[in-house]
Amino acid sequence: MLYPAYSKEPVAKYWMGRMGGGTALVIEARQEAGEPVFLALARAIIAEIERGRLKPGDPLPGTRALAKSLELNRNTVDAAYHELLMQGWLVAEPSRGTFVARDLPDFGSKRQSPVTSAGQGGSPPRFGPATLNLSDGAPDPRLAPTVPLAQALRRALASPAFMAGGGYGDPRGDPLLREALAGYLKDERGLALGPDDILVTRGSQMALFLAAAALARPGAVIAVESPGYSFAWAAFRAAGVRLVGVPVDDGGIDVAALERLAASEPHLHAVYVTPHHQYPTTVTLGAARRLRLLEVARRHRLTIIEDDYDHEYRFDGRPVLPLAARAAEDICVVHLGSLSKLIAPGIRIGYAVAPPTLLRRMADRREALDRQGDLPLERALGELILDGTLKRHARKARRIYQLRRDNAALLLTQHFSTVADFTLPAGGLAIWLRLKAGLSAESWAMNATHLGLSVLPGLRFTLDAARPPEAFRLGFASLDEAELARAIALLKQAGP
Amino acid sequence: MLYPAYSKEPVAKYWMGRMGGGTALVIEARQEAGEPVFLALARAIIAEIERGRLKPGDPLPGTRALAKSLELNRNTVDAAYHELLMQGWLVAEPSRGTFVARDLPDFGSKRQSPVTSAGQGGSPPRFGPATLNLSDGAPDPRLAPTVPLAQALRRALASPAFMAGGGYGDPRGDPLLREALAGYLKDERGLALGPDDILVTRGSQMALFLAAAALARPGAVIAVESPGYSFAWAAFRAAGVRLVGVPVDDGGIDVAALERLAASEPHLHAVYVTPHHQYPTTVTLGAARRLRLLEVARRHRLTIIEDDYDHEYRFDGRPVLPLAARAAEDICVVHLGSLSKLIAPGIRIGYAVAPPTLLRRMADRREALDRQGDLPLERALGELILDGTLKRHARKARRIYQLRRDNAALLLTQHFSTVADFTLPAGGLAIWLRLKAGLSAESWAMNATHLGLSVLPGLRFTLDAARPPEAFRLGFASLDEAELARAIALLKQAGP
Numbered sequence: 001m002l003y004p005a006y007s008k009e010p011v012a013k014y015w016m017g018r019m020g021g022g023t024a025l026v027i028e029a030r031q032e033a034g035e036p037v038f039l040a041l042a043r044a045i046i047a048e049i050e051r052g053r054l055k056p057g058d059p060l061p062g063t064r065a066l067a068k069s070l071e072l073n074r075n076t077v078d079a080a081y082h083e084l085l086m087q088g089w090l091v092a093e094p095s096r097g098t099f100v101a102r103d104l105p106d107f108g109s110k111r112q113s114p115v116t117s118a119g120q121g122g123s124p125p126r127f128g129p130a131t132l133n134l135s136d137g138a139p140d141p142r143l144a145p146t147v148p149l150a151q152a153l154r155r156a157l158a159s160p161a162f163m164a165g166g167g168y169g170d171p172r173g174d175p176l177l178r179e180a181l182a183g184y185l186k187d188e189r190g191l192a193l194g195p196d197d198i199l200v201t202r203g204s205q206m207a208l209f210l211a212a213a214a215l216a217r218p219g220a221v222i223a224v225e226s227p228g229y230s231f232a233w234a235a236f237r238a239a240g241v242r243l244v245g246v247p248v249d250d251g252g253i254d255v256a257a258l259e260r261l262a263a264s265e266p267h268l269h270a271v272y273v274t275p276h277h278q279y280p281t282t283v284t285l286g287a288a289r290r291l292r293l294l295e296v297a298r299r300h301r302l303t304i305i306e307d308d309y310d311h312e313y314r315f316d317g318r319p320v321l322p323l324a325a326r327a328a329e330d331i332c333v334v335h336l337g338s339l340s341k342l343i344a345p346g347i348r349i350g351y352a353v354a355p356p357t358l359l360r361r362m363a364d365r366r367e368a369l370d371r372q373g374d375l376p377l378e379r380a381l382g383e384l385i386l387d388g389t390l391k392r393h394a395r396k397a398r399r400i401y402q403l404r405r406d407n408a409a410l411l412l413t414q415h416f417s418t419v420a421d422f423t424l425p426a427g428g429l430a431i432w433l434r435l436k437a438g439l440s441a442e443s444w445a446m447n448a449t450h451l452g453l454s455v456l457p458g459l460r461f462t463l464d465a466a467r468p469p470e471a472f473r474l475g476f477a478s479l480d481e482a483e484l485a486r487a488i489a490l491l492k493q494a495g496p
Numbered sequence: 497m498l499y500p501a502y503s504k505e506p507v508a509k510y511w512m513g514r515m516g517g518g519t520a521l522v523i524e525a526r527q528e529a530g531e532p533v534f535l536a537l538a539r540a541i542i543a544e545i546e547r548g549r550l551k552p553g554d555p556l557p558g559t560r561a562l563a564k565s566l567e568l569n570r571n572t573v574d575a576a577y578h579e580l581l582m583q584g585w586l587v588a589e590p591s592r593g594t595f596v597a598r599d600l601p602d603f604g605s606k607r608q609s610p611v612t613s614a615g616q617g618g619s620p621p622r623f624g625p626a627t628l629n630l631s632d633g634a635p636d637p638r639l640a641p642t643v644p645l646a647q648a649l650r651r652a653l654a655s656p657a658f659m660a661g662g663g664y665g666d667p668r669g670d671p672l673l674r675e676a677l678a679g680y681l682k683d684e685r686g687l688a689l690g691p692d693d694i695l696v697t698r699g700s701q702m703a704l705f706l707a708a709a710a711l712a713r714p715g716a717v718i719a720v721e722s723p724g725y726s727f728a729w730a731a732f733r734a735a736g737v738r739l740v741g742v743p744v745d746d747g748g749i750d751v752a753a754l755e756r757l758a759a760s761e762p763h764l765h766a767v768y769v770t771p772h773h774q775y776p777t778t779v780t781l782g783a784a785r786r787l788r789l790l791e792v793a794r795r796h797r798l799t800i801i802e803d804d805y806d807h808e809y810r811f812d813g814r815p816v817l818p819l820a821a822r823a824a825e826d827i828c829v830v831h832l833g834s835l836s837k838l839i840a841p842g843i844r845i846g847y848a849v850a851p852p853t854l855l856r857r858m859a860d861r862r863e864a865l866d867r868q869g870d871l872p873l874e875r876a877l878g879e880l881i882l883d884g885t886l887k888r889h890a891r892k893a894r895r896i897y898q899l900r901r902d903n904a905a906l907l908l909t910q911h912f913s914t915v916a917d918f919t920l921p922a923g924g925l926a927i928w929l930r931l932k933a934g935l936s937a938e939s940w941a942m943n944a945t946h947l948g949l950s951v952l953p954g955l956r957f958t959l960d961a962a963r964p965p966e967a968f969r970l971g972f973a974s975l976d977e978a979e980l981a982r983a984i985a986l987l988k989q990a991g992p
Contacts, residue, residue: 141660146653154646162842163637169842202698202866209865213734231867238709238864240736346658346665346871368734369705370698371727374870375842 036465037072038079038442045080046089049100056102060090063446078446079459085449092450132487133454135475136280137310137430141344143400145384145393149343152380162375169375171367172359173200173351177382181351184385189311190325191335197353199363200373204309204338204350206366208232208272211305211334211352212239214361215269222305223261223271225253227461227469229279232272232307245463246271250423252278252285255292262300270303276311276320277428280461280473284320284426294327303332303358310341312394313477314427315402324353332358339381341429342394349373349381401429401477404484408476411488419496420471429477435470439496445472447494453487532961533568534575534938541576542585545596552598556586559942574942575955581945588946628983629950631971632776633806633926637840639896641880641889645839648876658871665871667863668855669696669847673878677847680881685807686821687831693849695859696869700805700834700846702862704728704768707801707830707848708735710857711765718801719757719767721749723957723965725775728768728803741959742767746919748774748781751788758796766799772807772816773924776957776969780816780922790823799828799854806837808890809973810923811898820849828854835877837925838890845869845877897925897973900980904972907984915992916967925973931966935992941968943990949983 048054060066063081067074081098084090091101156162161174172178178195185191185198201207208231212222216239224233226245233243244261247254253273262268273293275285285293297304306323314320324335338350352362384390408431409424422433435441441457448455458469479487544550556562559577563570577594580586587597652658657670668674674691681687681694697703704727708718712735720729722741729739740757743750749769758764769789771781781789793800802819810816820831834846848858880886904927905920918929931937937953944951954965975983 141658144653146658150646150650150653153649157640157642157646162642162840202870205867206865231864234864238861344658348866348868348870365734368727368730369702369865370844371701372842372844374698374844374873377870377873 036079036459038076038083038459038465041070041072041077041080042083045084049089054100056100058100060098060100062097075440075442078440079442079457082442082446082449082457085446086454094450098450131452131454132483132490133475133478134456134472134487134491135430135454135478136456136460136473137428137475138345138478139341139343139397139401139429140478140480141346143393143397144344144347145389148384148389149347149380152383153376155383156376156379159379161379169372169378171370171372172196172363173198173373174375174378174382177349177378177385180382180385184390185337185353188319189308190321191353193353197356197359199352199354199359199366200378201350201352201366202370202373203340203348204307204336205231205235206370207334207336207338207350207352207362208235208305208307209239210362210365211336211354211358212236212241212270213365214358215303216240217269219267220269221265221267223258223268223302224463225273225278226463227280227458228272228463229274229307230460233463236272241269242267243463244268248278248281248283250281250283252283252289253293255289255296258293259296259300262296262302268300268302270305271297272305272307273323274307274309275323276308276314277425279307279309280430280456280458280471281432282423282425282428282430290323290326294323294331297331297333298328303334305334305336307336309336309338310428311337312342313398313401313429315398315405316426319427334358339390342390342397343381347377347381349377404476404479404481405429405431407481408474408484408488411485412474415488415492416495430473430475433472433474435472437470439470441468441470441472444495448491451490451494453490453494455491532575532955534572534579534955534961537566537568537573537576538579541580545585550596552596554596556594556596558593571936571938574936575938575953578938578942578945578953581942582950590946627948627950628979628986629971629974630952630968630983630987631926631950631974632952632956632969633924633971634841634974635837635839635893635897635925636974636976637842639889639893640840640843641885644880644885645843645876648879649872651879652872652875655875657875665868665874667866667868668692668859669694669869670871670874670878673845673874673881676878676881680886681833681849684815685804686817687849689849693852693855695848695850695855695862696874697846697848697862698866698869699836699844700803700832701727701731702866703830703832703834703846703848703858704731704801704803705735706858706861707832707850707854708732708737708766709861710854711799712736713765715763716765717761717763719754719764719798720959721769721774722959723776723954724768724959725770725803726956729959732768737765738763739959740764744774744777744779746777746779748779748785749789751785751792754789755792755796758792758798764796764798766801767793768801768803769819770803770805771819772804772810773921775803775805776926776952776954776967777928778919778921778924778926786819786822790819790827793827793829794824799830801830801832803832805832805834806924807833808838809894809897809925811894811901812922815923830854835886838886838893839877843873843877845873900972900975900977901927903977904970904980904984907981908970911984911988912991926969926971929968929970931968933966935966937964937966937968940991944987947986947990949986949990951987 063074063077067077081090085092088101090098092098175195177200178198181198182193182195185193201210212235221242221244222236223244223246225248227248236243246258246261252275258271277284304323308322311319322335324333327333332355335353340347412422412433419439420433420435422431425431442459445455445457456473458471459465462468476484559570559573563573577586581588584597586594588594671691673696674694677694678689678691681689708731717738717740718732719740719742721744723744732739742754742757748771754767773780800819804818807815818831820829823829828851831849836843908918908929915935916929916931918927921927938955941951941953952969954967955961958964972980
């Protein structure tokens with residue numbers, strides 16, 4: 001069945017415990033279907049704050065005490081506090097403890113849902129300018145070609161295309177931008193296509209939702225990588241799809257496991273993959289597995305949703321051609337990309353490439369929920385692609401991010417070789433740091449947050465909250481050399 | 497149950513007939529659930545073109561002949577041809593007839609779905625610059641404050657807010673814009689609210705979808721005005737909601753009929769209304785009906801979705817305060833508005849005001865399908881509100897549109913008093929022209945399209961395709977005096 005908006009049935013799982021510290025009240029956490037325990041706890045604490053039973057400035061109990069009282073694992077409580085600190089509901093005062101934030105009223109993201117805002121950590125914690133954010137792999141907006149973009153926007157606003165008719169446009173996106181993207185994707189990714197094979201969306205998030213919505217049937221299942229990209233999971237669930245996780249190893253998604261799933265799950269419609277730089281582990285899917293994945297898709301008639309979110313940022317050797325460029329006619333691949341990673345996350349332009357029938361369904365659904373994109377922005381970005389600005393920017397950014405990757409790798413080796421290890425990623429804007437056995441990424445992240453460093457533990461990337469990968473996804477690209485040095489120093493200070 | 501994306505069950509309704517003219521082939525039109533007959537026929541013809549059985553340049557049979565062969569009403573065939581001409585699949589050659597367009601390959605909107613692109617006619621027919629578009633009520637983008645907007649965008653792109661962190665923002669929209677909108681809505685519409693009571697969306701289309709998605713339960717029903725706004729219907733259906741039409745008379749929505757529906761339909765959750773200027777008839781809902789509507793909503797626990805899409809364009813007297821400003825605490829009103837009508841349809845910024853719980857659900861869903869809005873655009877528009885640019889523009893535009901309304905009313909009276917009548921709208925950007933008995937708006941619109949004038953017949957605004965209102969919604973605002981004179985002349989030429 002499709003997923004009723006926000007009417008998840010509760011599962012019979014409650015905890016009750018006393019909030020200690022200055023307040024003495026009962027906290028009751030109810031876990032909703034498919035929701036990790038730490039998020040249920042975070043929701044419960046938010047509810048207490050909203051009801052006014054926890055007031056700005058009130059101290060929270062230590063995580064050990066609360067864990068004991070709730071009979072939960074301490075890592076779970078750490079993760080819940082960490083989430084609330086990230087969202088700014090709580091503030092951490094070094095050596096004093098954790099408190100309800102005093103500035104909630106004008107709090108930017110206080111209404112963000114703990115569920116959907118979990119993970120990805122694009123938005124930094126909001127307590128003090130001192131805060132540093134080792135993001136999940138965001139680019140550095142300070143490098144963005146904002147001057148040419150502003151000029152292109154000015155031209156677009158004065159263009160006949162904007163002034164013509166009622167000003168309404170094609171729900172598939174500005175024809176000039178689709179023309180430009182078609183050429184760009186042919187040159188950069190070997191995709192042979194024309195403007196009519198492309199749907200422009202608001203960032204790749206909308207492309208993920210539309211792909212799932214266009215594929216969705218009652219009971220449809222999409223296989224996803226786990227660990228994987230939880231924002232994609234949220235988009236798929238919002239489209240009414242059930243998710244099943246497929247394990248990821250250091251070769252990328254386990255295609256053999258996918259094949260077994262396809263053989264046993266009759267409702268499996270599609271598989272969502274990030275083959276170029278697996279999210280979050282950064283691994284590139286090898287040639288043999290790619291061929292086998294295509295073969296599995298053909299044999300079991302699976303649609304492949306290929307998220308090529310940072311294709312351009314390949315440092316060692318040439319980028320690997322996407323599955324969409326290799327797939328034969330009889331395999332349905334939805335290829336997704338974004339200009340947000342290329343320019344800045346705040347610039348929301350993504351795109352989908354898919355076979356005509358599926359693309360039209362996606363365009364119909366897009367028109368129903370969003371009518372069309374923003375004409376001036378689409379026109380301006382089309383111009384920046386056609387006049388080469390975007391390619392020049394990508395080349396420049398790639399050089400800078402490669403230096404930042406190498407610098408980050410050096411610092412991580414220097415400071416953490418005894419407690420963690422990592423594989424140098426061939427591309428992408430993050431490093432997957434695996435902790436040695438016995439270390440808890442949640443507790444470490446929690447300590448880091450107390451010091452004003454936001455870092456994302458493995459729990460944010462898993463469907464199986466019971467066995468989260470003890471690792472961090474460290475986005476190095478948005479920090480310059482000095483900022484990165486400070487971030488790494490704080491991470492070390494927060495560590496074992 | 498929720499509405500499975502694009503898997504509507506066919507209803508047992510087929511037509512078969514011969515396409516005459518140069519091609520002799522069988523056309524089979526299958527009507528899908530809830531789909532007007534003329535759209536089913538349009539889909540079938542598109543399919544013939546896509547299959548290549550109808551080739552660019554091929555002539556189509558006359559509407560009378562095809563209607564006879566399909567045993568359909570000729571108005572239905574006229575409406576189908578009109579839709580295909582609007583979308584550019586077909587071209588009309590005066591005195592020669594109707595043909596498959598020759599320039600389909602690079603056709604801007606050829607993949608637009610006939611279903612969702614029906615009505616609203618923002619995009620003009622694409623055959624020749626000569627084409628004029630009497631839209632459904634779009635503003636004139638040539639009046640838009642594009643220079644200050646371009647400057648504000650440049651500032652926004654250089655702002656710390658954009659450069660900070662990963663560049664990700666609040667899914668509810670830029671705090672500055674929400675702050676600005678809160679003040680604007682307090683001054684202009686008497687809504688007492690703060691920034692946290694507002695969700696910024698991509699145009700009001702997304703707000704409509706999110707509102708329905710947040711309210712949707714399996715089997716949920718939303719009552720809508722009929723005639724009404726078919727883009728809202730598409731958004732609600734995409735959110736999985738069932739629609740029931742409530743009649744509209746010259747006092748606006750028939751609240752007594754709504755009350756009877758509420759008493760008999762246990763699954764009725766909400767009612768969608770356009771009380772300020774009813775879409776498409778432009779009527780303002782009177783005070784007595786407003787009070788009764790609020791009372792019905794309270795008694796039957798209905799959420800009121802109030803679409804105040806062109807509040808600012810009130811020509812006679814002060815704008816009427818929205819229902820949201822009158823509703824007591826115990827009535828749930830979702831108030832929707834848009835800056836697209838204030839600036840230009842190509843600028844996609846809308847907003848929703850709703851009670852906290854509902855607003856958070858909407859924000860969660862928005863984050864899942866679109867993560868966040870475009871930061872520079874949101875920041876720039878926030879600035880233009882705060883520095884008064886938007887209010888000054890609204891005042892200027894209102895004066896110009898009032899002149900255009902009066903001019904349009906004059907021309908309509910001069911040319912059509914024998915065949916049609918209308919009530920001068922107190923506000924809004926369109927006139928609802930009712931045809932005298934026996935006249936067919938579809939056939940008239942079809943003739944107009946042959947002459948290069950796009951005009952929207954009543955069929956585009958009804959849930960009951962069997963008894964469409966014989967009327968036109970004539971958007972006068974996007975045309976200057978000379979353009980309007982030409983448009984009216986063409987409309988007369990196409991008429992009886």
